[in-house]
């Protein structure tokens with residue numbers, strides 16, 4: 363847990379964390395020492411030995427003073443570390459995230475991340491502000507007191523030492539169990555919130571198929587599982603905490619019995635026994651407090667682990683300086699092998715050369731690896747073997763900024779920021795003039811959307827672009843790419859058939875992009891495939907054919923079959939655009 367805290371705080375605060383733990387340890391031990399001083403003071407007072415009582419009281423007063431100093435120091439250091447977490451964790455998390463390979467951001471990870479960045483941060487803050495102090499003092503203070511007991515009377519001390527493993531095992535068992543339960547509650551919470559989002563997104567489908575009355579079983583099951591996990595936590599945590607607390611009281615009872623037996627056998631001074639029992643009574647309180655908090659601390663440790671896991675992720679290795687771009691606009695893959703899992707290659711020995719200024723259409727059945735290939739060009743992931751070159755430089759020899767300066771992506775799932783239409787296009791080139799932004803918008807047909815909306819360029823597009831249609835979102839994405847004027851444009855074309863208007867705008871934008879950039883298109887529209895300079899056909903992650911449409915149509919039966927199938931599927935809506943292309 364300490365190493366997780368170190369990762370979360372960062373090397374800059376490692377010294378602060380060590381000092382905090384030292385003060386906390388000193389506070390806990392000094393508390394135990396102060397309690398131990400009560401024995402000689404009480405014994406001297408009961409025996410009427412004023413001088414010994416006075417010396418004892420002075421020693422006690424000095425120790426209490428040290429306890430106060432240590433208490434103050436550890437509390438201040440704890441709060442300042444809590445503040446560090448609150449004020450810097452989001453920044454550090456942000457800095458870490460931008461260094462991670464883009465392939466890391468799967469939807470499941472993003473769900474976890476948002477949970478860690480909000481709830482997790484509060485939990486870590488709590489560790490410093492409220493949890494560590496009672497748990498550390500709850501263990502160290504009684505341990506010091508037990509050692510002092512051994513010093514005053516070895517028989518009573520031995521009884522406590524024999525009881526200690528028993529107390530430890532029960533506390534450990536209870537805390538681990540609570541932590542496991544908490545993990546199940548957390549997993550059930552993530553699952554339920556994912557299902558709620560899915561349920562909201564699926565509304566059109568559910569309604570279209572009349573599935574609104576009988577509920578949505580995956581959501582019902584997830585909510586049931588969450589309730590079950592919450593119920594299990596409540597019903598099982600309490601008895602375990604009770605048993606852990608009981609172990610402390612049983613140990614105290616055993617001590618009492620041993621003490622009484624010794625007193626009855628005249629083996630111990632009764633006055634001393636009373637003082638020692640008073641000392642032992644001080645063991646129970648902190649231990650019970652530690653037991654109650656250690657479960658919470660274990661829960662926090664789970665959150666810490668999840669956050670530390672993010673900091674543990676290896677960043678995308680980047681060179682300090684990029685290799686020179688010797689051949690702008692070209693893309694070259696040499697014998698590339700890649701798999702999301704090493705034992706299962708998705709791209710299997712692909713070699714491909716895309717000349718500058720050309721248009722390459724990547725085609726193939728669903729799951730053949732088309733999108734993965736484009737992700738490798740953008741270095742979402744590093745290849746397992748072989749090499750990807752962009753502009754003549756190995757992508758691993760370019761900084762992310764330099765690589766991304768070469769490429770403008772236009773993805774199928776266009777994500778728009780909850781901002782104005784104009785701001786969403788301007789992101790393609792933040793320094794661009796209004797004139798350039800408007801020109802790019804015109805070429806992509808966005809100006810027609812602008813005219814239709816009451817606030818024109820200043821119209822908000824809604825979260826994720828929800829206020830626009832899918833075709834309109836893709837036009838904005840094309841405008842971004844046009845504005846960026848990158849040497850290479852990677853386009854993941856819409857799989858769904860586009861309406862005539864969107865088709866016209868996409869084709870217009872493609873024509874402009876083609877005139878100034880290299881185009882790599884994961885192509886689904888027949889018109890795009892036909893007009894490509896080079897068609898690359900993928901099957902099971904390998905290139906099975908390369909050539910132009912006329913070449914492949916005559917020489918490659920697999921391509922001819924692919925083409926026939928696509929035409930059959932879309933034959934009823936072949937438009938002028940396609941037949942004339």
Ligand SMILES: Nc1ncnc2c1ncn2[C@@H]1O[C@H](COP(=O)(O)OP(=O)(O)OP(=O)(O)O)[C@@H](O)[C@H]1O
Pocket residue numbers: 468702703708726727728729730731732733734735
């Ligand atoms: N992030 C990922 N983690 C694990 N496997 C993945 C991931 N992304 C894709 N895959 C798998 O890799 C294979 C190739 O996927 P890819 O998306 O590249 O194919 P595609 O040809 O673009 O398919 P489609 O035309 O349906 O979009 C598929 O089997 C897919 O399940």
